[in-house]
Each structure stands twice: as C-alpha cells, then as structure tokens.
Amino acid sequence: MRGNRERSGAAGGTALAKQYVQLYLLAMARPSLREKIIESGVRTLHERGYAGAGVREITSDAGVPQGCFTNHFRSKEAFAATILDRYHERTQAIMDGTLRDNGRPAVERLRAYFDAITERLEAAGWRYGCLVGNMSLELPEQSEVLRAHLVEVCRALTDAFAEAIQAGQEAGEIRDDLDAGDVATFLLASWEGAMMRMKVDRSPHPIEQFKRVVFASVLAPGVKAGAPQ
Structure with missing residues (x-):
C-alpha cells in the first residue's frame, strides 16, 4: 500500500511539474507588458515624434494600464533610449543580411x-x-542623454557603411580617391536627407534620386591604387 501511495504521489508530482512547465511556456509565448509598451512606442514615436507621443497614447495603443509605463521605465527619456535601441536592432538585422554579407560584391x-x-x-x-x-x-x-545615444547609433550605421565601402575600394568596385569614412558619413547624411524630403513629398522620388546619384558618383567603379591607368 505504501508503494502504491509513493507511486501515486510521484505521478501526481510529475503531472504538477508538467502543468507548471506548460504554464511557463504559455507565459513565455505571450508578449510581456514591457514588450507591448516598447512595440507601441516604436510605432507611436515613429508616427508622432517624441513630443507628440504621450504616455497615455503609448499605453492605450499597447492595451495596457497607464501605470505599467512607470513600472518599467523611470522616465520618458529612458523609454526613448529603449525605443532607439529596438529600432536600431531591426536596422542591424537588415545590415547583417546586406552590408555584412561578404559573399556578395560591396556595391551589391x-x-x-x-x-x-x-x-x-x-x-x-x-x-x-x-x-x-x-x-x-x-x-x-532637449536631451543630452538622447543626443549621445543618437551619436552612438549613427556611428554604428556609419561604420557599417565604411566597412562595405572599404571592401569595394580594395576590390576596385568603388573609386578609391575618397576616404571610406568620409564617403560613409556623406552617405548616411544624404540618405537621411532624402528620407526627410520623401516625407514631405509623400513620394519615393527623393529616395530613387539619391540612389541614382550616389551609385553614379561616390560609389561608382574606380581603379585600385597603383594599378595601371
């Protein structure tokens, strides 16, 4: 009888453990409140800007109580830094599949x-x-903290451009009479400017103009230094 009770207890313990595991996996599958707020923040700040994105709008869009915001973020400034990081993570993923794809030519x-x-x-x-x-x-x-954060994000983007440009210059795909870092800085600045004009025009034309100009000029094919002309 004692053996039966022990087996029964063990079986019950196993079932309870499985139930806890299932509940844990279910909880992990659901976005956390913090994650919901971050995703809402990316959308809201992108659409309305920092000044136009209030905590009420962000939490309402996320479908969470307003008090959850202060539970997870000490200030709107800290929240904006988190949003920048999340947005940059997504951009980094695109960079990994394009700029850092060493199996393709640099210009491509x-x-x-x-x-x-x-x-x-x-x-x-x-x-x-x-x-x-x-x-x-x-x-x-408005914020020295966020300004410094933006500097780091822009530097990472510029560095990724510079690495691809340097590779293209060494392969003779891109003219090498310009410094790769200078070209990278110019690319980021002019690309951001093209996107600003795109917003005004609500048109892809500024973006396409940017591509035509840069690939016909600073990213045009060149001759490797020291090669016969």
Missing part, C-alpha cells in the same frame, strides 16, 4: 541595403521616414 551589398529600407518606407506609405533621423532633428536640444 550597399544597393541591397538601400533597397531593403526602401521596401519598409513603401510599406509605410512614404510617410514616416527613419526614426533615427526624425529623432535627430527633434531631440538633441
């Missing part, structure tokens, strides 16, 4: 990156541009 990688971002812009109806660019216009005078 650069073109693939701009085309991938263009698809995202088109999906948004040419309305919202780049969150990093939008916040770069709005935030530097």
Whole structure:
C-alpha cells in the first residue's frame, strides 16, 4: 500500500511539474507588458515624434494600464533610449543580411541595403521616414542623454557603411580617391536627407534620386591604387 501511495504521489508530482512547465511556456509565448509598451512606442514615436507621443497614447495603443509605463521605465527619456535601441536592432538585422554579407560584391551589398529600407518606407506609405533621423532633428536640444545615444547609433550605421565601402575600394568596385569614412558619413547624411524630403513629398522620388546619384558618383567603379591607368 505504501508503494502504491509513493507511486501515486510521484505521478501526481510529475503531472504538477508538467502543468507548471506548460504554464511557463504559455507565459513565455505571450508578449510581456514591457514588450507591448516598447512595440507601441516604436510605432507611436515613429508616427508622432517624441513630443507628440504621450504616455497615455503609448499605453492605450499597447492595451495596457497607464501605470505599467512607470513600472518599467523611470522616465520618458529612458523609454526613448529603449525605443532607439529596438529600432536600431531591426536596422542591424537588415545590415547583417546586406552590408555584412561578404559573399556578395560591396556595391551589391550597399544597393541591397538601400533597397531593403526602401521596401519598409513603401510599406509605410512614404510617410514616416527613419526614426533615427526624425529623432535627430527633434531631440538633441532637449536631451543630452538622447543626443549621445543618437551619436552612438549613427556611428554604428556609419561604420557599417565604411566597412562595405572599404571592401569595394580594395576590390576596385568603388573609386578609391575618397576616404571610406568620409564617403560613409556623406552617405548616411544624404540618405537621411532624402528620407526627410520623401516625407514631405509623400513620394519615393527623393529616395530613387539619391540612389541614382550616389551609385553614379561616390560609389561608382574606380581603379585600385597603383594599378595601371
């Protein structure tokens, strides 16, 4: 009888353990409240800007109580930094599949990156541009913390451009009479400007003009240094 009770207890314990595991997996599958707020923040800040995105609007869009915001973020400034990080993570994923794809020629990688971002812009109806660019216009005078955060994000983007450009220059795909870092800085600045104009025009024309000009000029084929002319 004792053995039966022990077996019964063990079976009950196993069933309870399985139930806990199922509940844990179910909880893990659901987005956390913090995750819901972040996803809402990416959308809201992108569409309305930092000043126009209130906590009430963000939590309402996320479908969570307003008090949840302060439970997870000590300030709107800290929240904006988190949003920048999330947006940059998504951009990094595109960079990994394009700019850092060493199996393709450098010019093809650069073109693939701009085309991938263009698809995202088109999906948004040419309305919202780049969150990093939008916040770069709005935030530097309001928050030194966020300004410094934007500097780091822009530096990461510039470095990725520079690596691809350097590879193209070494392969003779891209003219090498210009410094790769200078070209990368110019690319990011002019790309952000093209997206700003795109928002005004609600049209892809500024984006396509940017591509035509840069690939015919600073990213045009060149001769490797020291090669016969």
